[in-house]
Amino acid sequence: MGNKGEIKEMDYVDAIMVIDRNGRIVYSLRFNPRFDKDGCDGDFENIINKHFLEVYPSINPKDSSMIKCMEKGESIYIKQQMFKDYKGRIINSENITIPIIKSGKVLGAIELSKDITKVEENVSTFLDIRNDSQNTSNASANYVFSDIITCNADMIRNIEKAKIIAASSSPVLVYGETGTGKELFVHSIHNHSDRKRKPFVVQNCAALPETLFESILFGSTRGAFTGALDKQGLFEEADGGTLFLDEINSMPLNLQAKLLRVLQDGKVRRLGANKDKEVDVRIVAATNVEPTKAIEQGQLREDLFYRLGIISLRLLPLRKRKEDIMLYVNHFINLYNEKDKRNIQGISDEVKNLFFSYDWPGNVRELQHVIECSSNFSDNDAIEIKHLPVYLCEKLERGNGNNGPCLNDRLDLGEKDNLDSIIEKIEIEMINKALESSGGNISKAASLLKITRQRLHYKLSKYNINVKYR
Numbered sequence: 001m002g003n004k005g006e007i008k009e010m011d012y013v014d015a016i017m018v019i020d021r022n023g024r025i026v027y028s029l030r031f032n033p034r035f036d037k038d039g040c041d042g043d044f045e046n047i048i049n050k051h052f053l054e055v056y057p058s059i060n061p062k063d064s065s066m067i068k069c070m071e072k073g074e075s076i077y078i079k080q081q082m083f084k085d086y087k088g089r090i091i092n093s094e095n096i097t098i099p100i101i102k103s104g105k106v107l108g109a110i111e112l113s114k115d116i117t118k119v120e121e122n123v124s125t126f127l128d129i130r131n132d133s134q135n136t137s138n139a140s141a142n143y144v145f146s147d148i149i150t151c152n153a154d155m156i157r158n159i160e161k162a163k164i165i166a167a168s169s170s171p172v173l174v175y176g177e178t179g180t181g182k183e184l185f186v187h188s189i190h191n192h193s194d195r196k197r198k199p200f201v202v203q204n205c206a207a208l209p210e211t212l213f214e215s216i217l218f219g220s221t222r223g224a225f226t227g228a229l230d231k232q233g234l235f236e237e238a239d240g241g242t243l244f245l246d247e248i249n250s251m252p253l254n255l256q257a258k259l260l261r262v263l264q265d266g267k268v269r270r271l272g273a274n275k276d277k278e279v280d281v282r283i284v285a286a287t288n289v290e291p292t293k294a295i296e297q298g299q300l301r302e303d304l305f306y307r308l309g310i311i312s313l314r315l316l317p318l319r320k321r322k323e324d325i326m327l328y329v330n331h332f333i334n335l336y337n338e339k340d341k342r343n344i345q346g347i348s349d350e351v352k353n354l355f356f357s358y359d360w361p362g363n364v365r366e367l368q369h370v371i372e373c374s375s376n377f378s379d380n381d382a383i384e385i386k387h388l389p390v391y392l393c394e395k396l397e398r399g400n401g402n403n404g405p406c407l408n409d410r411l412d413l414g415e416k417d418n419l420d421s422i423i424e425k426i427e428i429e430m431i432n433k434a435l436e437s438s439g440g441n442i443s444k445a446a447s448l449l450k451i452t453r454q455r456l457h458y459k460l461s462k463y464n465i466n467v468k469y470r
């Protein structure tokens, strides 16, 4: 590693990331599909506004070039940094990190990275990193069912179902969009079962290079392939316990067929070995792609789906259980109040309205980050619109991502409009619509708007809306 004055020239750049002074990712662009198999900047939506250490959990904060760069206020050059991203993918990169400074204050940092990953050369390093990380391999199951917060009837049924199935050894398939709580369910199932004192082994299937997948899953014998060692696979590691295969739809199809065989006869054979070994492993698999869609798209074998999905849990996205929103808001406000010694009381009515109209593509995780981020800016009272992350306000201004209503289609926005005035316009429009539908009946209009009569009265006087001639 070098400091100011030692910066080397990079002949090309594969990725750019910008973080703010709190470590939140405000911009990320990956030019090289190798860096990101989902395609150029394919992960943008998933990682934006997350803390960069959450996206790259294997980076030790003490060694982080981003943190050092901001602490010193100086550019940093790192010749080689090996780490894992939030999907568990191994990345080896050369980096230049430059501080963003305004009026002598460090506002954030920009990192330019060149991908120097060569999977074939890194078999042993890969295995070392895998074993070091709690994201993969023998992790601990941290959650129990009481950690799962919900008042939605479907989700409560899921919890009840999961408690019952925890007792059996049948495989389980958990489906839910990103951030819906799959991990919470899988950990809780393990902790609620007789296997709770036995290994809990986690592998994100999207993280494994195809060439190593089979040996990691089933183990290998020395000489089975170049560089192969006598090593047990994940099945043997998990013997007696639970093997959590996350993003199962990223497992190569030929291996899905082999997995199916293990599920059927309970035996594994190390690569290069001539004998099977019996294992007692409970498989829990998760996917954030709708299983039938994954089958249609050739990502998931139908026969494996039928075997895995004998017991399946479908976790609802947050937009389909809006009654949970305030539970999470209060829970996360309390959490960060305690953690950061604050005394935030709640969210303003406007924020509440926004939260209820937003689609939450990142689900509970996104809501948690929004509360965490906003509580940093709130002054011990309520979280208001001005405290929300910029990306959220921008999305809402654009009309809630792709499928929400587009404000421009509905309202004439003047140059002087800002988010508060736009929200006021929407409120006025909604109130007028409700009054028209209710023929001027305030109680009915309030119930259409799902607010109390008193609140509607308050808003009518605030916006000077006349009710008489409807």
Ligand SMILES: Nc1ncnc2c1ncn2[C@@H]1O[C@H](COP(=O)(O)OP(=O)(O)OP(=O)(O)O)[C@@H](O)[C@H]1O
Residues within 6 Å of the ligand: 147, 148, 149, 150, 176, 177, 178, 179, 180, 181, 182, 183, 184, 185, 288, 364, 365, 368
């Ligand atoms: N029902 C819930 N109650 C409390 N917290 C929740 C709940 N669901 C999700 N969370 C919070 O959201 C975070 C993300 O949840 P989790 O890791 O289980 O998502 P996931 O479905 O596995 O997402 P991904 O597909 O991205 O891995 C959790 O760490 C937790 O803080």
Ligand SMILES: [Mg+2]
Residues within 6 Å of the ligand: 182, 183, 246
């Ligand atoms: Mg997960």
